[in-house]
Each structure stands twice: as C-alpha cells, then as structure tokens.
Amino acid sequence: MSKAVFDLVVISNRLPVDITSTDGGEVSWTRSPGGLVTALDPVMRDADAAWVGWSGAPDLELEPFDADGTFLVPVPLSASEVSEYYEGFSNDTLWPLYHDVIAPPAFHRAWWDVYRRVNARFAEAAAAQAAPGAKVWVHDYQLQLVPALLRQLRPDLEIGFFNHIPFPPYELFQQLPWRRQILDGLLGADVIGFQRPTDAANFRRCVTALTGVKARTEKFTVHEGEGYNRTIQASAFPISIDSKSFSALARKKSVRRRAQEIREELGNPRVVMLGVDRLDYTKGIRHRIKAYGELLEDGRVTPGDCTLVQVASPSRENVEAYQELREHVELLVGRLNGEYGQLGHTAIHYLHHSYPQAEMAALYLAADVMLVTSLRDGMNLVAKEYVAARSDLGGALVLSEFTGAADELTGAIMVNPHDIDGMKEALLDAANMTPDERRRRMLRLRRKVMSNDVTRWSKSFLSTLESLGATNHTASQSVRSAASPLEAPVSPVAGK
Incomplete structure (x- = not known):
C-alpha cells in the first residue's frame, strides 16, 4: 500500500491510458482517446492528483506509476470480473436501464455480487492514496457504490460523484432489484453531479420515494448518527471540452490541409454530412442512416451532390446487443451503397475505426453538416467538438433533443430522431442553409462552447465540493468532539 499523499484522487472505471504488455513482461502505455480522459486531463495536470482505475487488460497486476505527471493506480480485474462487472452489470444492466430501456436490461444476481466486490476494491485503492481531508472525485455508473464504501473507510474525505450518463425517471429506475443499494451508495457523496437538471430531479425523486430521505430540493440532508445531519447537493454540472485547445488544433495549417484532402x-x-459516434444503440445511427437512405430513395439527395460519412468507433464488442447493432448497420450501409452508389461517388462512407484528435478536427472542418441524432445521451461532446473546430463559422449542427448538449447548444437544428420525416427535413434544411444563416447560428453556438469549457466545469464542481465538504466535515467534527469516545457516532451507509 502506497503512502496517502494526494490532495485530489479521481476514480473511474478506466485509467486515462491504454496499457499493453508483451510476453516478456514489458509494459507500455499510450494516452486514451475517451471523452472523460479529454475532459479531466487539464484538471489532473494542474493538481497534486492520483487517478485510480482499471488498466483495461484482464488478469494484469501492475504497480502504481507516473504517466505525463499524473500518478496512476491500477485496479486489477480478472477476466470473469470484466465479464460480469463491466460487460454484465454495468453495460447490460445499468446502461440500457439508464438510457430509457432502448434495449432491455438484464438482471442477474451473480453480476450484482461481482459489481459490489469490484466497487469495494476501487474504494479501498482510493482510500490508500488520499491525503487527510482530500477531495475524491468518483466518476460514472460503473462505480455507484464507491462513495458510501469510501465514506465508511475514510470519513475525513470530501467525496464527489459525477454521473456522465442520464439518470432514469423513477418509473424505470424502480425496475432495478438493487435500487436501494445503488441510491445508498450514491448518497455517500457530498456532491452528486449530473449532466442535466432533469437527471438530477430524477435522482432526487428516486431518493425521496425509495429511501425515506426528503430530497425535494438540490440540497437536502441525511441522518448519519446521533446529532449529525450531513448535507448533500444533487444538481446539474454539464460537462464540456477543452474548447480553446480544440479550436487551436483545428486552426493548424496541417489540419486545414487535411480537411481539404478529405473533401477531395x-x-x-x-x-458532406458527418456522423461521429461510438457504435452504440443509444446513438441513433440506424435512425440517421434510415433518414438519409429515404432521401436517396426520394431523389432529394444524390451521391454526386451529397455524401454521408459515418465514423463508428468500436464499442463493447463482447456484448451481444452491440454485435447485433454492428451487423445491422453494416448491412444497411451495404444495401444503400449497392442501390444508390455511383462510379466515383459513394452514398455512405462507413468507417469502423477510432481516429486521433487531429484527424477528427480535419473531419469536422470537412463536414458541412454534423449529425448528432442520439436517442438518449448524457451530454455528447462530439457536438461541442464540432462547434469548437468551426472558428471559420461554417457548418451546421443537427442535434437530437435527447442529448444533454441540447440544453446549451440552442443554435443547432433540433430533431426528434424517432421522427424520420422530421429528421429528413432537418437534414435538407442544414444542407441548404445560407452562409449568413450558418454564420449566425455558429456564432451563437461558439459563444456557449468557448465560454463553458471543461475548466469551468471542473472548477464549478470542485469548488462546490470543497465548500460543502468542508461544512459537513466541520459539523461532523463538532459532534464527534462533543461525544465521549465510546459514544462517538460511526457513519453508516447514507439513508439507512
């Protein structure tokens, strides 16, 4: 166990690097491209911080190590734990349940048992790294039990939790057999952050209905021992990107040159229309391709005049629902290209890859229309990346109403992705938008994205955590100092 020296500890399912090991035991790493990593990288660089997470490789035991100035603490997972905790409970139970049951969730008691065990391991690893009174920031649905477990281990800590995906309404959440345990786990945090006010309201309603805690406003209290009520804040902190850095990247001559090459x-x-998504059933890829296919069928767009580029990066390929999605999307793309493609003009360019940031910035610059048509999305940072890249004030954003980004990016053309006819009209409106209209809308979008960047997001969350955590710690210390040693209250699981 390493010495507890860090004032900020971040916990997420994955470390911010991809680790590979050779047969000879040599280990190397590269920076991960994920949205959370991109969002937190500036925060970690400027702080005395450690990051606790899984390496991404099963059955790999690693000692903590430094990477780009951040101390990384790998949490080992066995192959069976990856299958049951990650692919099972996290992504085949919680993910579909939290995304409006677009796909049916599976409820298996064995998966739940492993989820509890793995969450305890993450909490223990973080407790070992946190300095006295440190801030600990727990991220996302894979680790919802960690806040309460960590509070039992280290009641001195200021604990925050941020949920990157939607939080479901009570009518859906109550299906979960372990609904009370999940809520109790989250209530171990001082601050619980969500992408949208509706997500925070859904959570508070579930707490009020299922725990007996009266969570009717953003701040509410839980009883944690004789004479001690801890205050919790559950509210929206919409995440963003490092917009200034991404905008600067897109202005590089090499990126602009690459954008022109892509168009050629x-x-x-x-x-050029563009979709950039993980290959996930929540992203509305099939709905988007269906709408575009009907435009081809109607003759309202032609491959020589318009093309759709769909980047679909691999995702959770061991989960059956994702395997079925890939097969369906590739069959649909193949059929449309076979029916409507022309020599030298492909109707849909389908790319099942991940790309580095510079290539993504070039794709954004090459695209006249950006399509973000998620059926349900916590935020969707792709929409914000597109806006940050367009300092030329060109391009048009078509954005689903069911993304967190829709609350902020009001200059976009809003669509209901379930309304195929409505989406077809939105695609045509975006394709035929006048330069003046594009400029007016993009100015409005960029004002929001460039001012509400990731630094503002992290400072807002961490300052709220510091203020509320300090207040709770002071109240707890006062109660403890007033009690005799034998009567000092021990913090139970919140809400019980």
Missing part, C-alpha cells in the same frame, strides 16, 4: 478523397461533393 470524397469526390468534392457539394455537401
């Missing part, structure tokens, strides 16, 4: 490789169509 596509045959220089009048309109």
